[in-house]
Amino acid sequence: MNAEELMRRYEAGERDFSIADLSQASLEGVNLSGAVLHGAMLDRANLRGANLSQAVLSGATLKGADLREADLREADLSDAVLDEARLTGANLEGAILDQADLTSANLEGADLTGADLSEAEMYAADLTGAELDYANLQQANLTKAELDKTNLKGANLEDANLKDAILDEAIVEGTILEGRL
Template sequence: MSAEELMQRYAAGERDFSAIALSEAILEGADLSGVLLSGASLDGANLRRVNLSHADLSGADLNGADLTQADLSGADLRDAILDGATLEGAILDGANLSQADLKVANIVQADLSHARLSQANLSGANLEGADLSGADLAIADLHQANLHQAALEEANLSGANLADTNLEGTILEGGDSNLAT
C-alpha cells in the first residue's frame, strides 16, 4: 500500500491498517488520529508533525522513523520498535510505551508526561529537556541515557537502570526513587 492510498482510505473512514508495510513512507503533517497500525512496518518513515493521537501502534516497527513534533498523545506503542527514531519535540503525554524499544532514540524536548514506559529500553536515548513528570519508568532500562535537564517530578523510577546516565540538572522531586544502578 502506498502512503497516498492510506490517506485516501483513511479519509473515506477506514481506520484499521494493521500489519501494513509502509517503510520509508512520507506522511508528513497527516492527520491519522485513532488509526490502527498495530504490527505495521513504518521503519524509516517521515512522520514529522503527523497527528497519531490515540492511535494503536502496538508492535509497530518504527526503526529510524522521523516523528519530530508528532502528536502521539494517548497512543498505544506497547512493544513498538523505535530504535534510533527521532521524537524531538513529540507529544507523548499519556501514551503507553510499555516494553517499547527506544534504544538511542532522539527524544529531546518531548512531552512524555504521565506516559507508561515500564520495562521500556531507553538505553543510550537522548531525553535532554524531556518532560517525564508523572511517567511510569518502573524497570525501564535508561543506562547511558541523557536525561540532562529532564523533568521527572512524580515519576515512578522503581527498579529502573540508571547506570552511566547523565542526570545533570534533572529534577527528581516527589518520584519513587528506588533505583537500580
C-alpha cells in the same frame, strides 16, 4: 500499500491498517488520529508533525522513523520498536510505551507527561529537556541515557536501571528512585 492509498482509505473512514508496510513512506503532517497500525512496518517513515493521537501502534516497527513534533498523545506504542527514531519535540502525553524499544532514540524536549514507559528499553536514549513528570518508568532500562534538564517530578523509577545515566540539572522532586543505579 503506499502513503496515498493509506490517506485515501483513512479519509473514506477506514481506520484499521494493521501490519501495513509503510517503510520509508512520506506521511509528514498527516492526520491519522485513532488509526490502528498494529504491527505495521514504518521503518524510516517520515511522520514529522503527524497527528497520531490515540492511534494504536502496538508492535509496530518504527526504526529510524522521523516523528519530530508528532502528536502521539494517548497513543498505544506498547512493544513498538523505535530504535534511533527521532521524537524531538513530540507530544507523547499519556502514551503507552510499555516494553517499547527506544534504544538510541532522540526524545529531546519531548512531552512524556504521565506516559507508561514500564520495562521500556531506553539504552543511550537522549531525553535532554524532556517532560517525564508522573511518567511510569518502572523497570525501564535507562543505561547511558541522557536525562540532562529532564523533568522527572513525581515519576516512578522503581527498579529502573540508571547505570551511567546522565542526570545533570534533572528535576527529581517526588520521584521514586528505588532501583539499580
